[in-house]
Amino acid sequence: MIRILPPEIVAQIAAGEVVNRPASVIKELVENSIDAGAREIRVEVADGGKRLMRVADDGCGIPTDEVELAFQRHATSKLASAEDLLRIQTLGFRGEALASIAAVSRVTCATRAAEEEIGTLIRLEGGKVVSRRPLGRPVGTTVTVEDIFYNVPARRKFLRSSATERHHIDAWVTRYAMVYSDRRFVLVHDGRETLRSPGTGRMRDVLVAVYGGEVGSALMEILPEENESIQVAGFTSPPHLHRADRGAITLFVNGRWVQDARLTYAVIQAYHTLIPAGRYPLAVITITLPPEDVDVNVHPAKAEVRFRDGEGVFRAVQRAVRRALTEERGISAIRTFPGPAFVHSPEARFPERATGAPFRPVPMPGVSPPPSPDGLPVLRVIGQVAATYIIAEGPDGLYLIDQHAAHERVLYERLMAQRESGIPLQPLLEPVAVDLPPEWAGLVEAHQETLRRLGIEVEPFGGNTFLVRALPAVLRSAHPGEVLVEAARGLAEGSSPPEEWGIATKEEMEKAIIRQVCKEGAIKAGQVLSREEMEELLRALEGCASPRTCPHGRPTMIHISTAQLAREFQRR
Amino acid sequence: MKVSCLQENLARGLSVAGRAVSARSALPVLSHILFTTDAGRLRLSSTNLEMGIHCWIGGRVEEEGAIAVPARTIIDLINAFPPDRVDLRQEVRTMTLNVRCGRSEANIKGLDAVDFPPIPTPEESAGDGIAIDPEILRTAIHQVAFAAATDEARPTLTGVLLRWEATPAGPTLTLAAADGYRLAVRRVPMPDQPVLRPFSVIVPARTMTEWARICGEMAKGREERPSVRITFTPDGNRILFQGQTPPDAPVPMEVVLVSQLIPGTFPDYQQLIPRDRNTRFITGTAELLKACQTAHIFARENTNTLLLHIHPGSDLEPGRLVVSATSAETGSDVTELDAAIEGAAVEIAFNVKFILEALGVVNSPQVMMDIISPSSPGVIRPVGGDDFTYVVMPMTLER
Numbered sequence: 004m005i006r007i008l009p010p011e012i013v014a015q016i017a018a019g020e021v022v023n024r025p026a027s028v029i030k031e032l033v034e035n036s037i038d039a040g041a042r043e044i045r046v047e048v049a050d051g052g053k054r055l056m057r058v059a060d061d062g063c064g065i066p067t068d069e070v071e072l073a074f075q076r077h078a079t080s081k082l083a084s085a086e087d088l089l090r091i092q093t094l095g096f097r098g099e100a101l102a103s104i105a106a107v108s109r110v111t112c113a114t115r116a117a118e119e120e121i122g123t124l125i126r127l128e129g130g131k132v133v134s135r136r137p138l139g140r141p142v143g144t145t146v147t148v149e150d151i152f153y154n155v156p157a158r159r160k161f162l163r164s165s166a167t168e169r170h171h172i173d174a175w176v177t178r179y180a181m182v183y184s185d186r187r188f189v190l191v192h193d194g195r196e197t198l199r200s201p202g203t204g205r206m207r208d209v210l211v212a213v214y215g216g217e218v219g220s221a222l223m224e225i226l227p228e229e230n231e232s233i234q235v236a237g238f239t240s241p242p243h244l245h246r247a248d249r250g251a252i253t254l255f256v257n258g259r260w261v262q263d264a265r266l267t268y269a270v271i272q273a274y275h276t277l278i279p280a281g282r283y284p285l286a287v288i289t290i291t292l293p294p295e296d297v298d299v300n301v302h303p304a305k306a307e308v309r310f311r312d313g314e315g316v317f318r319a320v321q322r323a324v325r326r327a328l329t330e331e332r333g334i335s336a337i338r339t340f341p342g343p344a345f346v347h348s349p350e351a352r353f354p355e356r357a358t359g360a361p362f363r364p365v366p367m368p369g370v371s372p373p374p375s376p377d378g379l380p381v382l383r384v385i386g387q388v389a390a391t392y393i394i395a396e397g398p399d400g401l402y403l404i405d406q407h408a409a410h411e412r413v414l415y416e417r418l419m420a421q422r423e424s425g426i427p428l429q430p431l432l433e434p435v436a437v438d439l440p441p442e443w444a445g446l447v448e449a450h451q452e453t454l455r456r457l458g459i460e461v462e463p464f465g466g467n468t469f470l471v472r473a474l475p476a477v478l479r480s481a482h483p484g485e486v487l488v489e490a491a492r493g494l495a496e497g498s499s500p501p502e503e504w505g506i507a508t509k510e511e512m513e514k515a516i517i518r519q520v521c522k523e524g525a526i527k528a529g530q531v532l533s534r535e536e537m538e539e540l541l542r543a544l545e546g547c548a549s550p551r552t553c554p555h556g557r558p559t560m561i562h563i564s565t566a567q568l569a570r571e572f573q574r575r
Numbered sequence: 576m577k578v579s580c581l582q583e584n585l586a587r588g589l590s591v592a593g594r595a596v597s598a599r600s601a602l603p604v605l606s607h608i609l610f611t612t613d614a615g616r617l618r619l620s621s622t623n624l625e626m627g628i629h630c631w632i633g634g635r636v637e638e639e640g641a642i643a644v645p646a647r648t649i650i651d652l653i654n655a656f657p658p659d660r661v662d663l664r665q666e667v668r669t670m671t672l673n674v675r676c677g678r679s680e681a682n683i684k685g686l687d688a689v690d691f692p693p694i695p696t697p698e699e700s701a702g703d704g705i706a707i708d709p710e711i712l713r714t715a716i717h718q719v720a721f722a723a724a725t726d727e728a729r730p731t732l733t734g735v736l737l738r739w740e741a742t743p744a745g746p747t748l749t750l751a752a753a754d755g756y757r758l759a760v761r762r763v764p765m766p767d768q769p770v771l772r773p774f775s776v777i778v779p780a781r782t783m784t785e786w787a788r789i790c791g792e793m794a795k796g797r798e799e800r801p802s803v804r805i806t807f808t809p810d811g812n813r814i815l816f817q818g819q820t821p822p823d824a825p826v827p828m829e830v831v832l833v834s835q836l837i838p839g840t841f842p843d844y845q846q847l848i849p850r851d852r853n854t855r856f857i858t859g860t861a862e863l864l865k866a867c868q869t870a871h872i873f874a875r876e877n878t879n880t881l882l883l884h885i886h887p888g889s890d891l892e893p894g895r896l897v898v899s900a901t902s903a904e905t906g907s908d909v910t911e912l913d914a915a916i917e918g919a920a921v922e923i924a925f926n927v928k929f930i931l932e933a934l935g936v937v938n939s940p941q942v943m944m945d946i947i948s949p950s951s952p953g954v955i956r957p958v959g960g961d962d963f964t965y966v967v968m969p970m971t972l973e974r
Contacts, residue, residue: 417878421878425972428970428972429756430756430969430970431756432755432842432952432966432968476879479756482728
């Protein structure tokens with residue numbers, strides 16, 4: 004039997020789109036506070052939000068005669084006409100949030116508008132007003148949400164552990180604290196304050212509060228470029244700071260947190276070869292562009308946005324992060340060469356926020372990493388260890404250089420540079436026949452031209468066999484067959500990046516190939532080198548733009564300063 | 576064992592025998608030198624399993640015996656002694672070698688000789704093999720071994736092909752080495768020696784170079800040089816080079832180097848040597864070498880790219896060979912040489928190292944190069960002899 008659903012059920016279903024867990028309540032309430040112009044926003048949570056959530060602000064408040072209206076569906080003060088949708092400046096606008104929250108919980112709202120003497124206290128249960136009275140209180144609004152989903156048992160059952168819900172709440176409050184650094188945010192879990200942002204208007208101060216002094220001050224600032232319609236600003240990690248997942252890449256578009264795989268990839272991409280494969284930078288990026296160039300009305304939770312010029316935004320983000328990376332390197336104290344402790348345990352100083360103790364700042368206030376310019380100092384070869392590492396002395400102590408990684412970096416930069424003007428080929432006297440696995444044979448055949456441009460001349464020789472006719476001149480001491488195998492591997496890698504990154508660019512594919520063949524062409528670990536060879540390698544490394552990491556992001560060297568040596572020997 | 580010999584002889588013998596000692600090896604005995612009495616002489620032996628060396632020196636043998644002693648210790652010890660008589664005495668019970676010289680006496684802890692890997696001696700080799708002048712062999716090795724590959728990925732290319740065969744030009748020993756980009760071939764005609772048992776083997780370039788060095792030491796600057804004999808073990812798996820110092824040498828000794836062979840087939844080098852040409856230039860070897868050395872200073876910054884511009888002359892002016900290199904970072908250089916040029920003008924690029932190394936082993940005052948096209952192999956030969964041929968692939972510069 005088909006029948007029209009009662010309005011309460013409709014409201015509950017609709018609420019599900021906006022409110023699916025405690026964190027989304029916090030998000031909506033905090034957004035309202037921000038839109039209300041609050042200077043201080045205090046968020047209190049009990050039991051991961053399952054029992055109680057309270058957001059108190061000193062914003063403009065709600066006028067007495069509009070309080071009930073605020074809890075009606077599609078009631079908003081932020082939008083007047085459909086045209087306004089094209090120029091949305093506020094975080095909320097759909098007029099769904101309060102109504103949705105009220106539909107699935109017990110809500111108490113205490114508010115007083117700036118222009119009124121007396122405030123209002125209103126209590127709703129399942130979307131219906133159960134009590135209302137005048138109230139004396141300071142200007143602003145406090146919304147308390149209790150017993151979320153008390154009337155939607157199905158939803159309630161799907162709530163995760165308090166710790167998980169709490170983690171989601173933390174994530175939202177942190178995001179807003181970062182991007183609205185001029186507001187003070189206070190977060191209290193079960194009576195314990197876990198975050199307090201200073202509200203100084205400087206994002207770095209918030210980052211210090213969130214990530215701790217060391218990480219917070221190591222982050223490199225991205226300054227917006229003038230006269231660009233797409234303004235990119237924020238902070239991004241120096242290459243020695245990285246994490247196991249992309250979770251620490253936070254993006255805001257016009258002050259709104261967004262999830263965008265492509266833009267996230269743009270940030271990761273800027274770190275290409277600078278951090279190890281499978282590790283991700285930490286970044287907080289704010290993108291500002293004219294409101295008409297972005298559509299935020301794609302999804303009720305507004306976590307996804309659509310750009311008029313997606314490609315342009317991608318490029319702007321990538322360029323900005325790259326710029327921060329290259330600019331900071333030469334001059335600042337920030338890009339530091341990781342000491343042994345960092346190489347072995349980057350996580351140790353970089354606590355994950357996922358578990359029970361969110362936001363605990365790393366207790367290292369005021370510590371900033373030691374200064375170190377990016378270009379290598381002149382190094383004097385001392386010798387070789389285990390036929391794998393070169394020991395060298397620099398102006399400040401000892402350097403251990405991984406000969407394979409260092410040579411990879413040298414070859415990589417040479418090939419990348421030669422790619423611009425044409426890679427010199429060294430043809431073979433006699434072609435070398437190579438059998439490839441079938442899945443690669445097709446790729447190689449289809450991309451002969453790409454390979455040729457990268458200096459690898461191949462021709463099909465029937466079946467899965469290919470003839471290698473020439474190699475890039477810089478790789479001439481490598482085995483031609485192995486070079487083709489590695490190139491094929493790069494081709495396979497470069498042509499199928501994870502789905503979310505979108506289509507592989509030619510650029511990506513070529514880089515992947517070059518990365519792989521350099522691995523094959525580089526001096527191997529275990530190869531005994533003469534002093535001249537070591538000196539030549541170090542000289543070449545000194546000439547590299549990013550001498551401290553190999554193309555796959557592993558470090559090429561470990562630096563032990565004279566001070567560190569003195570400490571280790573307990574001389575002081 | 577009880578042997579007496581001169582410090583000078585022992586020191587020289589140890590320096591030769593020490594060549595095959597492996598510096599780092601899992602087998603301790605490989606870092607030792609085996610002392611054995613052998614028909615009234617003292618034999619010093621070492622091996623790294625790829626190659627082994629025996630070196631016989633004169634001495635007075637009073638008691639037969641054999642013991643292996645650490646190479647580093649005995650070499651340093653003997654070198655520290657004055658030029659005097661050295662008495663060696665083996666203490667079988669304690670497995671030590673007692674060494675006396677002048678007023679010094681040392682005891683070196685040794686290892687049992689039976690633990691030493693056996694190294695074949697000429698008596699165990701099969702057939703007469705061939706005999707060749709040590710100086711000619713040394714030069715021939717020198718002319719090809721540098722072109723062998725150093726990368727172990729293609730094992731056959733890390734060796735030197737040694738082929739003894741009857742050719743239309745008469746019995747010939749051919750040495751060849753290649754690394755995939757170039758090929759060096761040296762033919763040594765030996766008209767007086769009939770080819771009884773032709774052979775074609777690949778010898779590791781390292782051991783060939785070692786033998787060239789030993790040849791040089793034994794026969795340096797002497798008119799009369801006993802021939803080097805090349806033979807094989809009966810199973811055909813190892814090659815033996817056997818040589819001795821001239822009878823009037825101050826330090827007489829006999830040396831045998833035994834080497835493993837590299838299994839596999841060497842590329843058909845004859846087919847790799849181009850037969851035609853479109854351009855040929857002839858110029859002074861030393862002048863071209865100098866020009867290439869200068870170019871190398873810049874070429875090394877640019878993937879070793881060396882450019883040769885060959886301009887044929889006319890009735891009025893001689894041909895010109897322009898050697899140049901350019902580096903984006905450091906600059907460029909150009910050297911112009913007079914050259915006799917036949918054929919068309921051409922511009923061709925090579926890896927400067929490939930050219931430098933070849934010019935370094937061309938023994939004639941004038942050198943010639945044949946070129947077909949900028950993408951086909953070039954051929955370098957000495958002028959006035961076709962016994963050395965060097966084939967080298969040019970580089971291709973993408974635009």
